[in-house]
């Protein structure tokens with residue numbers, strides 16, 4: 285049986301306005317990190333990747349403002365199943381100890397930055413469906429990645445691609461995004477450009493590894509997809525395409541009622557020239573048979 289005792293020096297403090305996050309320790313179902321936030325900077329607590337992750341934040345030193353209340357050393361906050369990011373302001377240089385009931389939140393936290401969260405919030409204001417849709421797609425993609433034993437790095441890139449695959453919709457006019465009826469050809473062509481916008485935004489913020497996956501989410505195996513009509517789609521892109529379509533099919537929209545999960549899986553299985561059937565079967569196991 286594994287056993288150990290570890291002593292460590294506190295990580296070297298650095299100056300800066302972005303939170304500095306250091307992983308202090310981790311085991312299967314727990315992770316301990318240290319957040320260091322510069323005076324007057326804003327930071328975010330983001331929804332966790334998986335439902336049911338408990339997070340505990342203990343203020344070691346400094347002072348923060350949340351909801352017009354000031355919290356100081358020895359105060360703490362707990363986070364469980366929040367749906368949207370919330371903002372906290374550091375009134376002084378602040379150090380926070382962070383404990384999570386799931387390993388992996390640390391690396392997720394590192395990937396977020398203020399700019400991206402603001403973009404997501406802007407999308408949410410514009411199109412609530414997209415925001416919720418991206419959160420669900422992110423979760424399924426993560427679970428399929430784990431089921432397939434993909435590497436942590438591959439899962440992380442795929443999850444980020446899933447979370448931000450529709451971020452480009454921020455640049456699509458409201459009347460097209462929320463149109464109740466069928467889109468005209470011109471409107472549909474414009475709608476399709478969201479993929480390119482997403483790619484540009486994410487490549488700048490999170491790099492090409494993530495944007496290269498995201499650009500594939502509307503591509504289909506028979507070449508009938510967009511924006512390029514490629515047939516040879518890498519695994520992460522095939523996963524994202526299946527999950528994105530599944531969620532779109534099963535969600536109620538202004539102009540249509542969502543299908544039952546079973547019906548959507550059946551339809552995806554009938555479209556075997558378009559969707560990777562192995563991925564559809566894994567999704568079926570995870571969401572219907574709850575493997």
Ligand SMILES: [Fe+2]
Nearest residue numbers: 449450501502
């Ligand atoms: Fe999309």
